[in-house]
Amino acid sequence: MEGSGQFIVDGQHVAAEFTSDHLIWTDTSSKKEVWVETDNIICCTTTTEETGFEVVYAAKSKKNDSKLREGRIVFSGPADKVRIFSRIIQGYLAENKRPRRLLILINPESGKKRGYKDYVNKVQPILERCGIQAEAVVTTGKGQPTEILGDYDLDSIDGLVAMGGDGFYCECLNGLIVRRQTDAGVDFNDSTAELSAPTIPIGILPAGTGDYVVQYLHGTRCLVTAVLRILMGKSVNTNSASIHEDNRCLAHSGLVLGFGLFGDMMHNCEKYRWMGSNRYNIVPIASLLRRRTVDVEIEYLPAKSSASTSSPSSRDFKRQISLPVGNYKVSMAPRLRRQSSVPDILINITNGWQKTTGRVYAVDTHPIVMAAKDGRMRPCFGAENLTMTVTDKCSLSKHVQQLSLVNDEKPDCYNFDFVRQMNVDAFKVRLSSSTPLRITKTGRKELDKNFFINCDGEAIRLTTPQFEVRFHRNIVSLFGTPST
Numbered sequence: 276m277e278g279s280g281q282f283i284v285d286g287q288h289v290a291a292e293f294t295s296d297h298l299i300w301t302d303t304s305s306k307k308e309v310w311v312e313t314d315n316i317i318c319c320t321t322t323t324e325e326t327g328f329e330v331v332y333a334a335k336s337k338k339n340d341s342k343l344r345e346g347r348i349v350f351s352g353p354a355d356k357v358r359i360f361s362r363i364i365q366g367y368l369a370e371n372k373r374p375r376r377l378l379i380l381i382n383p384e385s386g387k388k389r390g391y392k393d394y395v396n397k398v399q400p401i402l403e404r405c406g407i408q409a410e411a412v413v414t415t416g417k418g419q420p421t422e423i424l425g426d427y428d429l430d431s432i433d434g435l436v437a438m439g440g441d442g443f444y445c446e447c448l449n450g451l452i453v454r455r456q457t458d459a460g461v462d463f464n465d466s467t468a469e470l471s472a473p474t475i476p477i478g479i480l481p482a483g484t485g486d487y488v489v490q491y492l493h494g495t496r497c498l499v500t501a502v503l504r505i506l507m508g509k510s511v512n513t514n515s516a517s518i519h520e521d522n523r524c525l526a527h528s529g530l531v532l533g534f535g536l537f538g539d540m541m542h543n544c545e546k547y548r549w550m551g552s553n554r555y556n557i558v559p560i561a562s563l564l565r566r567r568t569v570d571v572e573i574e575y576l577p578a579k580s581s582a583s584t585s586s587p588s589s590r591d592f593k594r595q596i597s598l599p600v601g602n603y604k605v606s607m608a609p610r611l612r613r614q615s616s617v618p619d620i621l622i623n624i625t626n627g628w629q630k631t632t633g634r635v636y637a638v639d640t641h642p643i644v645m646a647a648k649d650g651r652m653r654p655c656f657g658a659e660n661l662t663m664t665v666t667d668k669c670s671l672s673k674h675v676q677q678l679s680l681v682n683d684e685k686p687d688c689y690n691f692d693f694v695r696q697m698n699v700d701a702f703k704v705r706l707s708s709s710t711p712l713r714i715t716k717t718g719r720k721e722l723d724k725n726f727f728i729n730c731d732g733e734a735i736r737l738t739t740p741q742f743e744v745r746f747h748r749n750i751v752s753l754f755g756t757p758s759t
């Protein structure tokens with residue numbers, strides 16, 4: 276599928292060439308060659324009389340490597356030449372599918388509450404110029420994505436777009452996963468169920484406070500770049516981690532899941548939402564100063580495919596001293612005994628689950644794994660397993676030092692005696708039996724104290740003293756190509 280021809284651009288004759296790699300022509304003012312990779316071409320439309328055709332493409336921004344801007348070029352010429360050349364490009368685009376029909380959910384409350392305004396002013400014009408059929412829905416409350424996606428005709432769209440922050444992306448991810456399980460007859464509440472992957476990708480248009488997933492994907496939170504990346508149609512598979520309590524799936528996390536300190540931090544951040552993005556600078560420090568330990572028992576299923584990752588977890592496993600005890604193998608982790616005030620015992624149970632106890636500040640994991648690369652922690656989509664990170668009791672100064680390194684994305688941020696990491700496919704956290712419970716009116720035993728899980732920026736309150744986390748590899752695809 277290749278072609279070349281002479282056309283008129285801005286009243287001047289130019290030669291154009293199209294191959295499966297690129298479209299090239301000479302810019303009429305600079306006389307320089309313009310080279311557009313075919314991956315970056317979004318659409319090609321002919322005029323009604325077929326005496327011209329327009330190509331819309333994503334061009335690199337001159338100032339920033341990660342940013343893209345919308346590029347457009349109109350070629351004119353005799354109808355037969357225009358028809359042949361434009362059909363070659365259209366044929367390529369048909370074979371290398373670009374999304375043409377999108378459902379766009381907009382959270383008007385995200386970030387600085389500019390979502391809807393930005394959609395109308397910045398997103399809609401691009402979609403219209405590219406001939407995209409878009410249905411935009413402004414949500415009116417939490418949980419609406421799941422409601423909307425519950426009975427939406429998904430065969431009528433090529434992708435779902437979440438315009439909002441990370442929390443809203445998480446809501447859309449949940450809505451799509453739940454809908455897919457309903458269609459496939461899978462009980463998504465069952466933590467052992469093999470989930471079915473949704474058939475359409477998710478795109479994210481940044482309008483939130485953190486917008487981490489978008490930045491991980493594109494290296495920028497530029498809205499125009501995000502629109503163009505969606506329209507270019509490339510996607511990457513990403514993982515989720517589901518949280519279960521009492522045979523009920525509370526949510527799927529697509530970015531970060533943290534129990535203990537990070538749950539408390541997020542709960543406090545939500546209380547101070549009126550402070551805007553400033554709350555993320557002040558509230559976490561205040562929460563850290565009021566950190567509390569929790570006595571827990573953790574059962575975890577070591578990852579089947581842990582050999583391929585290079586996180587400190589594999590090193591930690593090797594350092595365990597294993598002693599066979601009947602059906603169990605009891606392993607003492609030397610590092611842990613030194614640090615924790617509660618003795619840490621690792622028990623290998625024959626069915627594969629292992630057990631550890633401890634007095635901890637946090638148990639957390641990242642469905643988008645952060646792995647060391649080029650001297651920094653970089654996001655890794657579709658990693659082979661989860662890394663469970665347990666932060667044991669430690670001095671405040673050491674804790675601050677460690678979290679500062681995490682914040683600065685330093686590769687040695689987990690190299691502390693009080694931080695344990697394990698590659699896992701699942702884990703269960705059980706609060707100690709001394710945690711106070713109350714009996715509800717329905718006779719159910721519930722936690723009497725508040726404990727929270729931070730699920731992608733939303734604080735989920737635990738009601739029972741145990742929760743379980745399950746890994747789902749490549750469960751959804753995201754529009755975009757990771758920048759790292």
Ligand SMILES: Nc1ncnc2c1ncn2[C@@H]1O[C@H](COP(=O)(O)OP(=O)(O)OP(=O)(O)O)[C@@H](O)[C@H]1O
Nearest residue numbers: 385386414415416439440441442443483484485486
């Ligand atoms: N109309 C609404 N539609 C959907 N969610 C809403 C709405 N109003 C408030 N919310 C709340 O907004 C939360 C998600 O916020 P979102 O992630 O989009 O923005 P953010 O918190 O400002 O950004 P970030 O997550 O990137 O820090 C939801 O979890 C929900 O509780």
